[in-house]
Amino acid sequence: MSVRSPRIEFAVGAFLLLALASLLVLAIASTNGKWGFGGDSYALKARFTTIGALRPNAPVKIGGVAVGQVAQIELDPKTFESKVTLAINSQYKDLPADTSAGIFTSGLLGESYIGLTPGGDPEPLKPGDEIFLTQPAVDLIQLVGKYMFSGGGAQGGDKKDAAAPATNDVPAYLQGDAAPTQDESKK
Numbered sequence: 001m002s003v004r005s006p007r008i009e010f011a012v013g014a015f016l017l018l019a020l021a022s023l024l025v026l027a028i029a030s031t032n033g034k035w036g037f038g039g040d041s042y043a044l045k046a047r048f049t050t051i052g053a054l055r056p057n058a059p060v061k062i063g064g065v066a067v068g069q070v071a072q073i074e075l076d077p078k079t080f081e082s083k084v085t086l087a088i089n090s091q092y093k094d095l096p097a098d099t100s101a102g103i104f105t106s107g108l109l110g111e112s113y114i115g116l117t118p119g120g121d122p123e124p125l126k127p128g129d130e131i132f133l134t135q136p137a138v139d140l141i142q143l144v145g146k147y148m149f150s151g152g153g154a155q156g157g158d159k160k161d162a163a164a165p166a167t168n169d170v171p172a173y174l175q176g177d178a179a180p181t182q183d184e185s186k187k
Helices: 008-029 141-147
Strands: 041-048 059-061 066-073 080-091 100-104 114-118 133-135
Touching: 041 133, 059 080
Parallel strands: 059 114, 100 133
Antiparallel strands: 041 080, 059 066, 066 080, 100 114
16 A cells, blocks of 8 residues: 655645636636626617627727726617617716717727717716717728729829819829929929
């Protein structure tokens, strides 16, 4: 029979306690420190035509500071707009009624979040109110694709810019038609 060393038993027990403590910290971090009781927030609603990569539990920020999170995303069957419900921390209960909301991305390829910009209305938003001033998400891939495949604007000799002035007071080279001549450059 083998005799167990008390040092090994102590080391194994300490390792198990450390592993359980790590799992507890991970569980608290994944729930943002909330255990589902949620009485410290109120709901606001906003409608967006495009939400991009916005997901539930995405942060809601004012000036870069998290003040809440996205609680729910639904599609309105009549208008086909995305209805987003925001859970705002109750300590920020006095947001002005003319607050605007936009969907932004942290960095070039970061997570999407909702940015709120408070207005100057003395009347605050009440729980359940809707934010009417909204800005949809910008799809970066679609924007780059439009730029790449649009031809980069009017290029070539036969294309004219519709907004260019048609007066004779403007030299031709400023209108994009030709290089300056010696007579025009001496004026």
